[in-house]
Amino acid sequence: MHIVVDLNRCQGYAQCAFLAPGVFTMHGEESLLYTPVVPEEQRERVRRAVAACPVQAILVGEEAGTGAR
Amino acid sequence: MAADTLFQRITDYANRADPYPLYAELRENGVARQDDGSYLVGTYHEIAALLHDPRISSDRRQRTVPDGAAGTDEGVPPSFIGLDDPEHHRLRGMAMRSFGPPHTPDRIDGMHEDITRIVRDLLAGLADKERIDVVDDFAYPLPVTVICRLLGVPAEDEPRFREWSDAIVAGFDPTPDEDPAERQRAGTEARKTMALYLGDLAERRRGHPSGDMLSAFVNDAGPEGQLTPLETMATGVLLLIAGHETTVNLITNGMLTLLRHPDALARLRREPELMPLAVEELLRFEPPVQMLPQRTPLADIEVAGRTIPKGSPLILMLAAGNRDPQRFADADRFDPAREDNQHLGFGSGVHSCFGAPLARLETQIALHELIRHLDTPRLIEDPPEYRRSPVLRGPRHLLIGRG
Numbered sequence: 001m002h003i004v005v006d007l008n009r010c011q012g013y014a015q016c017a018f019l020a021p022g023v024f025t026m027h028g029e030e031s032l033l034y035t036p037v038v039p040e041e042q043r044e045r046v047r048r049a050v051a052a053c054p055v056q057a058i059l060v061g062e063e064a065g066t067g068a069r
Numbered sequence: 070m071a072a073d074t075l076f077q078r079i080t081d082y083a084n085r086a087d088p089y090p091l092y093a094e095l096r097e098n099g100v101a102r103q104d105d106g107s108y109l110v111g112t113y114h115e116i117a118a119l120l121h122d123p124r125i126s127s128d129r130r131q132r133t134v135p136d137g138a139a140g141t142d143e144g145v146p147p148s149f150i151g152l153d154d155p156e157h158h159r160l161r162g163m164a165m166r167s168f169g170p171p172h173t174p175d176r177i178d179g180m181h182e183d184i185t186r187i188v189r190d191l192l193a194g195l196a197d198k199e200r201i202d203v204v205d206d207f208a209y210p211l212p213v214t215v216i217c218r219l220l221g222v223p224a225e226d227e228p229r230f231r232e233w234s235d236a237i238v239a240g241f242d243p244t245p246d247e248d249p250a251e252r253q254r255a256g257t258e259a260r261k262t263m264a265l266y267l268g269d270l271a272e273r274r275r276g277h278p279s280g281d282m283l284s285a286f287v288n289d290a291g292p293e294g295q296l297t298p299l300e301t302m303a304t305g306v307l308l309l310i311a312g313h314e315t316t317v318n319l320i321t322n323g324m325l326t327l328l329r330h331p332d333a334l335a336r337l338r339r340e341p342e343l344m345p346l347a348v349e350e351l352l353r354f355e356p357p358v359q360m361l362p363q364r365t366p367l368a369d370i371e372v373a374g375r376t377i378p379k380g381s382p383l384i385l386m387l388a389a390g391n392r393d394p395q396r397f398a399d400a401d402r403f404d405p406a407r408e409d410n411q412h413l414g415f416g417s418g419v420h421s422c423f424g425a426p427l428a429r430l431e432t433q434i435a436l437h438e439l440i441r442h443l444d445t446p447r448l449i450e451d452p453p454e455y456r457r458s459p460v461l462r463g464p465r466h467l468l469i470g471r472g
Contacts, residue, residue: 004263012168013421014170015429017169017171018169018170018174018177018178018426019177019178019430021170021174021175021178022178025171025174026174029171044342047177048080048429048430050345051345051346051348051349052425052429054415054417054421056409056410058409065413
């Protein structure tokens with residue numbers, strides 16, 4: 001599972017950082033860091049984070065593999 | 070019927086089970102002025118814009134019409150839900166310090182196992198019951214137990230603060246046809262009592278932190294300093310009420326909706342990974358907070374071609390915006406896998422729901438476990454009996470049989 005966050009769309013609601021803190025981290029109130037290649041054990045959390053984003057800024061590819069690498 | 074009676078009809082208890090036709094009527098009227106001088110807005114794009122408009126205040130004291138629910142100057146100050154920036158931002162940020170990122174990023178994720186255990190214990194206690202009341206047996210005790218642990222409130226005090234909470238919620242019920250003065254007085258009194266109770270709990274933890282949020286409020290200072298005792302009380306009341314009165318409706322409305330849509334229920338059993346999307350759809354389709362009744366314009370503003378004068382009560386009907394066909398395809402259809410779903414269930418903008426991640430997690434786990442626990446659940450009463458409030462709308466009881 002690979003993810004991309006559209007940082008132009010992100011408004012800092014931080015739902016992802018609550019629900020998958022191992023993948024999404026807030027630095028200060030507005031800047032977001034994330035791990036683009038999601039480890040297996042974080043997938044369920046990332047699914048919660050993707051669904052919860054109020055501006056739908058998190059894009060998921062189950063195997064965005066070849067292109068993203 | 071005339072659009073200027075819409076609010077009266079929406080708040081009429083007779084329409085509690087199905088307010089959605091009235092919301093459709095509201096959307097068709099654009100902005101609806103009521104004969105008491107308040108304004109209703111029910112279309113998605115207008116509500117979303119107003120939630121991001123700095124000219125719209127959340128502070129009831131900005132109203133030019135008398136407003137009993139604003140309370141008096143004595144007593145407990147408003148909590149951040151009823152304040153504007155910069156004061157709102159300061160207090161919300163200080164409360165957030167012990168709740169979520171960036172300072173406490175693992176708090177909610179760390180409650181996952183706890184929530185699952187509470188849910189399973191509740192379900193184990195129901196194993197030999199033929200009939201279940203989803204509210205009293207499940208959807209109410211879960212969020213109450215969780216918010217008590219989170220804040221550091223003894224769960225055995227629940228009967229006391231349930232009574233206060235009922236009075237506070239009744240106090241801000243905006244139903245116009247009843248005489249609101251007595252309800253508002255009782256609500257203010259209950260809020261004061263709850264505030265003193267929480268203030269006392271917090272003070273006893275000063276110097277003796279026990280890992281909960283009340284402890285953090287009195288022991289942990291951020292760059293903005295610490296909450297004062299009065300701010301601790303006001304914030305504690307807000308979080309206890311919010312944790313107490315909203316998630317119960319999300320879980321109950323959720324189970325009711327799934328029982329009314331057996332295909333969706335069957336699909337969630339087959340594809341449990343859809344649950345996060347299904348909960349977002351529930352927040353759109355049957356939101357636990359139906360409206361935001363406490364906004365006020367700080368200047369004359371134009372909305373959909375009409376002017377709403379400064380100081381007028383402005384009521385944003387979130388549940389109507391969530392069914393707006395201008396925004397959502399097939400808006401009246403419950404689709405547990407809906408992708409494009411920027412609903413207004415948690416509001417939007419700076420006041421968007423503080424507890425949203427917790428409500429999401431609790432509801433996802435609760436519904437997942439509940440539908441696994443019940444083989445062939447069926448509704449015994451449809452529509453069920455509803456609670457009074459038109460704002461925090463949900464069933465008072467939801468009786469289901471095991472099949």
